Amino acid sequence: MATEKPSLHLTEDARSSPPDSHHELNAEEIKGRDFTVDQDALPPGYFTSFNFLGSMFAMGASLGAGVASFAMIAPVLSYVNADIGPSPNLTWVALAYLLTTSVGFLIVGRVTDIFGRRWTFIGGSVLATVGSIVCATAPNVNALIAGETLLGLASSSQLSYVFAVSELVPIKWRFLGQGYVCIWGIPGSGLAPVIAYSFVFKTNVGWRGVFYLLIALNALITVAWVLCYHPPDFKMKHGNARKWQYIKEFDYIGLLMVVLGMLLFLMGISWGGVLYPWKSAHVISTIVVGFALLVAFVLYEIYMPLKEPVVPMYLFKNRGWNVTVIIWALGASVYYSLALLYPNMVAVLYSNNHGIMWVGWASCVSNSAILFGEYFVPLGMMFPKRTMQIWGTFTIGAIFVAAAAACGPNTPVMAMVLIFIGAAFTGYCEVGCCSVSTIVIDDQREIGTATGLAASIRTAVSTVCSTVYTTVLANRLATTIPNRVPSALTSAGLPSGSVTAFLGAVSTGSASAWEAVEGLTPEIREAGMNAYRLANSDAYRTVFLTTIAFSGLGIICGAFYPNMDHKVTSEVSVQIQQKAEKSEA
Template structure:
């Protein structure tokens, strides 16, 4: 009997040793119930400071683009002109799209703390470069750094979700979105205010980002102490993970996304769609993305960049698609509405008025996100309703006229609100439906990168349709109206050029132009423009329709909304993770 007991104990020890090795390789599971946390944990300086840092960093990330995009022409006029000014936006978009997929996986393996600190430092350096730039090339370099840092800062979804009980993840993300009010919802108005109402001008935007990025860096350093590598992997060595990291897959997907997104961004702007530049980058980029998928599937990697088993989870894939399509509709609103306001409805209004009215879709998105955060039950039904109602109101925007500012503003706000409702549900559910919360960064980062790719494709469709329609509606309506009003036919081209420049001096050079003729020509131009915009709003039906079909399969996560916290913060300079004592005791038993 003694020998038998000894044998059993030996086998048990071997099994436990084997389990420990497996656990070290995959990473410890720190999930605990909120009841196992010490009193006052959620009111501690570490927790509140971390939430504040994640939210402020999110504000810096969206502000690094949203505050600059509306005033690119003004910046170019000041430090340019330079035809490469478009790269100020492209540099940001490319680095964030690529970075999201890397940040999630790397922080899942090696820990989040220093990656988040380093990301905020990069964003800080980018803001300093932009604030002191005296030319467009320096601005592009700085904005690229801001985008690289933003790929970390935009990883808010899993960073905040793992720190709170699962049932409160929706509300936690809504708290983060509060930072979107000044940096996204009111971005156009804030940008115009810096330029027209301060002596700092557009550089004031970067001064503000310098201060906020500096504050977030300090907060992450002093407050943010999630599980580090040693806590995650026990006796495993970092070198083993570094040695087996998926470098080939990383290079392939970076090149693939870079080329494909560059092709999409170039098409119809820097180069024609049928040019070799656009076709080559799109084809090669798409081929590399496909090659990356096959490589991840069949290369038998120890540490794949994108675990293929994630895509075997139908609920997660459906949410990914719905999240991306919702973002595509959001970009339609954010891209189309400001241009529509400036072109169709700006007559008799000042610059600041245009900035405020342009904020309507972004404010609607934020309003919907806050509304959707509070009722966390039956999320699958909420997603279906959100897409149906949002799609209806967005399609109704196709009835806009040159005199329908109030009606169109209300419809775009309602449509954006329901899309925002979908945004917070999908972004949060993507962190819940995965099988293993130890892969929350990988799953959410992959979903965020895919969302960026799909939404970029969709927004490219919208802008291409708009430019193609304007190329038809303006020649069909404006010249005839000008000639009928009395403008010499030979002056029509000069009038159209003057519209593009928007300056009084350009109109003064148009031969034979009178105030009455100019009024008639501008009325025709606004009518031609609104007809083109209406066509684009009709094209959103295609994407909304696909989303409505996918929403039928949206998962119900009611049964997953428990009180478990996936990762806890620990005290500085200690290896004791808050809430881990219970797990240690259970292991010893």
């Protein structure tokens, strides 16, 4: 049995004794009390108590709601644009979500390690409810962007389930805890495209139904957080230390630099080739200034004598944590790239002989496969050599995703099989990494900081990778479509002057646009569409081959993965109080 640690509850004397007005923080106070106990020391029935089960419900449902706010709206953005647009800012609907979560994870992890998690998670849930209302009632695309910005900020806490769940269960059951939470991702992620298509084509509410669903879910989650989630608060963590002392000594300069740096850098990367040319001042200036701020932030955190740094830089001395973060980030880039690109690939290459709902179901393959792989993590991680499992599944997943480059317009089954297998192994790696990132750290009191930082890096790297994939696709289409489509159309009998109108009709898909193409016959249209699908197939082939550059880096890093099996113990890092105690104001 583990050595007995300090009790979860403070004595009345400790609570009532006055703090020293000249108090200065020392290292142990900054980290706070250690509440770790062996699972055998927990009260009988702890894991079946109302507060524990309610907290686990809130964490799982928060994941489902958090991913749904992105994954359910992404496949139907074209229909949103047709309803409340058109708007040149449509890409900001997804971009606002990704940018805010990128910076939010780090803040949530660090702040809740210091001040306690309860009110941050409750506040995130309330913010998600408000954001869902804003999106559901959005009269235009700009209002929808504002709502998605709120949802992205809220998701920073909703998707912080990794450390929230991990600290409540024995270390050896953390993989099982992560697997449980991933079950909640089935509707919000795995079935997101078909649910979104169902709202658009099968109901009168249309795409707004996505957010009506989220309003109800987020409201229910808020109630669960309030009633059930009572982890250690500031007073329990730090005893008589004043909260104002921590607020005063927090690293606000570093926080400003890292937030602005990440936002500017990721905006520049995301703008390039989409909203502005890569050589434009908008793109170059934001990338350069953002990168410079991030470099300055690292130097500031290393050399300034900070009592409360945003990022404790000694985390990067942990090889196991570094390798985990790299593989986690590169694996996540597969998820985001498939979430953004695969539904479009299915719609363009394989929808000609199928109905619209078939496209919705087929688009679920990648996300469902990732979830499928995640569910096997608790079983596989029962056995030793856990880090080698992560390395192996990452490698296998990368091979199958790259192999999808062999697919063409006439191989829908082959494409779905390869994507499913590749995404499933990637999903196994994803949950394995997020669990290991909580285990390999040296001090469990910093689980929020370490995991929040890892999640921020993961999101930032995957955003960069996704931008690379999108840019490669756009650049290739700019070459493959002119090379294939015009010649196919003119050979089939379409006047050369109607080629531009044909390409415009393909882009908009409206009946009026097709009617405006002079000289178009069903036979010519079919010949042109076949060429268009081949041109897209050539472009997607290049994207799949591009993934090798990133997966190759992950495979190399995985070779340096240290063994962490000795850290998988029966210790529980934090306990939920069965009765809420009065928190310090």
